[in-house]
Amino acid sequence: MNERNRTVVTEFLLLGFGKLHNLRILLFIVFLFIHIMALTGNVLVVVLVVFNQSLHSPMYFFLSQLSLSEILFASNIVPNMLWLILVEGGKVSVDLCIRQFYLLAAATITQCLLLAAMSYDRYVAICRPLHYAIIMTFTRQLQIVIFCWLMGFMLSLIVYIFLDELDFCGPNIINHFYCDIAPVLELSCSDTSSVELATFLESFPVVLIPFMLIIGTYISILRTILKIPSTIGRQKAFSTCSSHLTVVCMYYGTLTSIYIFPPSNNSVDANKGLSLLYTLVTPLVNPLIYSLRNHDIRRTIAKFLGTL
Known part of the structure; x- marks a missing residue:
């Protein structure tokens, strides 16, 4: 077998927010x-659900698991992003980069x-x-x-195995603040069709x-709610779903914007902005939505704070 002479890339250079050099301290803060705030909110939701009988x-058990997945998601991306802001870009090993995407994908699927x-x-x-x-x-x-957690980690493992088999021998610059799959595949000098097929399937x-x-x-829920004779009954039924529906719209909206209908290759800044919304803001908004719109959680938080 003939082997090509090539330089093996072992590190990627993440550029982060290089264009915002003058604002890096403000951005970091x-x-x-x-x-x-996001970590505090999600940890608080988990603690309240675990230790409060009411x-x-x-519904709240699933909410606590969603908060756990948000903690994993944010903790995997944001600390390294903050470091990139301070040092104005930095290097990350290929192995660590692929592991970061694995945890990102596992949390997203979950x-x-x-x-x-x-x-x-x-x-x-x-x-x-x-x-x-x-x-x-x-x-x-x-x-x-x-089932949700196992599927998250097992399905992500399939893509991780394919990614781990790729060779990188050319440019090593990723114009992003984390290791997403698209820029990583662009840098590979191997055949990426297996990874793309696995991701698509x-x-x-x-x-x-x-x-x-x-x-x-929700179509079935809406039909049932419309059959409720009293206005108060309809409002009460819908209020139990409004928080979840708001989170679904926000979550799938950003997910679709980034991965299904992403900005053009020339809109790197737009892609970073959407990714920033997805990785930084969404983990904060989820517990806020449930806290502000849910009477039980507001009452439990007030009771919890009153005992401190």
Whole structure:
């Protein structure tokens, strides 16, 4: 077998936000503050659900798992991003870069599946209330959550294995603040068709099917709500879904903008902006939405703060 002489790339250079050199201290402070707030909010949700009996229900159990996935997601991306801002770009090993994407993909897949699980929970609660306690047992909740986490890490592992087999022998510059799959594939001098095929095939069970399930359940929920005779009853039923529906729209909106209909190759700054919204702002907004729009969580937070 003939082997080509080539230089093997072992490190990537992440440029971060190089164009914003004069604002790097301000960006660091603002992004660090948002990150701390996001972690605090999600940790608080997990703690409240675990230790407060009034929140021991399927809806809040799934919410706590969503917060855990947000903690994993943000902790994987933001600390390195903050470091890149301070040093104005930095090097990262190829292995570490691929591992970062693996955790990013695992958290993303888990979140998609958890959002679908939460919509199914609301469907059962509103459309089949008499069977809710029988269907959504704690054992069933555990099975659903374990399935979501296992699928997240196992499906991501397939893409990770293919990525780990790629060779990198040319340019090593990534004009981004984290290791996303598209810029990594562009730098590979190997055949990337297997990675692209695996990513495409996995998009159906982890993005399309959960999204269609969410759409289907909310169509059924809407039909059921419209049949409720009293206005107060309709408002109460819809209020139990509004927070989740808001998070779904925001989450899938940014996810679609980045990966399904991304900006053109010339819109690197736009891509960074969308990615920043997805990786930094979304983990903060999720607990805020549930806290501000949910009476039980607001009451539990007030009670918790009152005991300090």
